[in-house]
Amino acid sequence: MAKFDLSFFYNKRNLYILGFLLAFVVTFMEVSRGRHLNFLAFADSTIDFWRGVSPYTPEFVSSHMRFFLYTPVFSVLFTPFAVLPAWLGPFVWNLFNYTMFFAAVFTLPARFTHDQKCRIFLYTLPILAQSLLSFQYNIPVAYIFLFSYSLLERNKGFWAVLLIMVSGLTKIYGIFSLALLVCYPRFWRNAGYVVLTGGVLFLLPALKLPLSGLIPYYGEWLNALAVHQSDQTYESLFYAQPLAEWLLPNFRVLQIGSLAVLALLFLVSRRKWDTAAFRAQALGILMGWVVLFSDSSEKHTYIIALAGFMLWYWSRPVRTRTDKALFWGNFVLLGLVPIDLICPVPVMRCITQTLWLHVWFFCFTWLRMVWLTFFCPVAEFPDSFAAGAETVDSSRPARSGDTLDIVCPCYNPNADFISHLACSLAELRGFYPDKRLHLIVANDGSSRNFGKEEHDQLLRTIPDAEIVDIPHGGKGAAIRAGLARSQAPFAIYTDIDMPYAKESMRQVIDRVFDGCDVVIAVRNASYHSKLPPMRKLMSHGSRMLNRFFLNTRYTDTQGGLKGLSPAARNVMLRTRIPDFLFDTEFIMLAERSKGLRIEEVETTLREGVVMSKMSGEVLVRELKNFFRIAFSV
DSSP states (O other): OOOOOGGGGGOHHHHHHHHHHHHHHHHHHHHHTTOOHHHHHHHHHHHHHHHTOOSSSHHHHHHHTSOOOSOHHHHHHTHHHHTSOTTTHHHHHHHHHHHHHHHHHHTSOTTSOHHHHHHHHHHHHHHHHHHHHHTOSHHHHHHHHHHHHHHHHTTOHHHHHHHHHHHHTTSGGGGGGGGGGGGSSOHHHHHHHHHHHHHHHHHGGGGTSOHHHHHHHHHHHHHHHHHHTTSSOOSSGGGOTTSHHHHGGGHHHHHHHHHHHHHHHHHHTGGGTTOHHHHHHHHHHHHHHHHHTOSSOOGGGHHHHHHHHHHHHHTOSOOOHHHHHHHHHHIIIIIITTOTTTSOHHHHHIIIIISOHHHHHHHHHHHHHHHHHHSSOOOOOSSSOOTTOOOOSSOOOOOTTOEEEEEEEESSOOTTHHHHHHHHHHHHHHHOTTSEEEEEEEEEOOSSSOSHHHHHHHHHHSTTOEEEEEOSOOHHHHHHHHHHTOOSSEEEEOOTTOOBOHHHHHHHHHHHHTTOSEEEEEEOHHHHHTSOHHHHHHHHHHHHHIIIIIOOSOOOOOOSOEEEOHHHHHHHTTOOOOSTTHHHHHHHHHHTSTTOOEEEEEEOBOTTOOOOOOOHHHHHHHHHHHHHHHTTO
């Protein structure tokens, strides 16, 4: 049976067309049945505004069966859609918002890889369709959050602030992202932009209203906000059973209190502000908060929360089983369950109206996001180059003064590992007096022999070393976290005890300096003679499986020493296997990448190295990883 080609879903054009067709069909279905009531309310409120009639009256609520909760600024900005022919306006509104959301995802900073952006779009597509079905304003709120974040990361402060103020002065949700301005350079300049753009937008309704009537008009809007929550049951935390009887009467206290706690945690985490991953995760938490603690969230409002969850999820250096369970749980409960074509209505009502499982599940997700971001170390983005890194895709021979990054994963090392590491590094540096060899140690959540004392000792012994701390996720996760910090045009990775003979390591480094993209350390007979029986079985079994199932010419993929060019490093950062077989996944991806030069170097272990044993449990786990590779690469 032919294997389904998933590459279709990693093509930006294909995804846009797929989503565009879905948006068009959804819009046509609703307009043809006269069910685009939110759009009609938006259009009528806009026309009323220009006619001098307030949309915040009981009469408007009675005639449209809904409160109008948007500011007069919204009415001004919605005018281009309201004046279109009645049949055309809803299509332009939905297709415009769809296109902007798509663009917001695919213009996220380059730290998010292309594959991740495709997955973010696909993950949010079901709830995006729900929002399109209701013609709501939640889609613009979501994409303004994303656009403003991307602009701030690119130092485009004015445009970021303008979008934030547009969002905040149309629907209040977006205003809270102003808190992130303190994380970026030129805070006071950006604060000035807030005053400038906020003032202009606040006065925008004066195009129709007299200045004397402006404040009373905003007062009517605030009054609508104050009374609307008693009108119906919403989908936020305050309405969730069985605690709604206590939560709802105290919702304002809980809103203010939770926001104050977030603000305190944010201030206490000031040292993390310079970390790009922290900024992404903090924004994701904020996007979750504005929905979970809103007093008027609906099911499709969670497009904002899920977009924020995606920022948080893909900026994590290690995605644990719990993270993945939350990933799929939220996708099902918030993305699929509300769609009656997928989930039978009685089941949907049981989940969302009786158990309130969708809200409680996301609440747990959000609390975990808060805990891991504010109370645990935050490592930099795992799947892209750190800021300032060379991103050229072509390799080149080394020049005098070039830097080689040596990445060493570390998990519960020997007590004397620092002295040995320093000695080995000094020997390697002696071979290359005209180059800089820079050490990056990726601490894979060690529980012993790598605490604060070892951190300090390592930096005293090797002052220019860099330490990357991540929660325990496996050797593959540690290697990726270390390489994500690499800013050099050349890199190698090897174990923390540097088990290979220095001459073998020198041969690998020489090939990298010669311009080779991938240098694979092939283990000779002396290496295998020193392996424990289980590791020897895994080594030979791995080569056999590689030959017969993966059909690769490079069967010895597990050597643990490899050299990489920037292009090869980029391929490595696309791997997903957290454990030992990340090497195999990397070689398979590299072999399928066009233009990469791959070479093998026969290597031997240094004298005195004792290889650790591996359990049968590890063998079973790695066998599962192998078949993940076989059916995904």
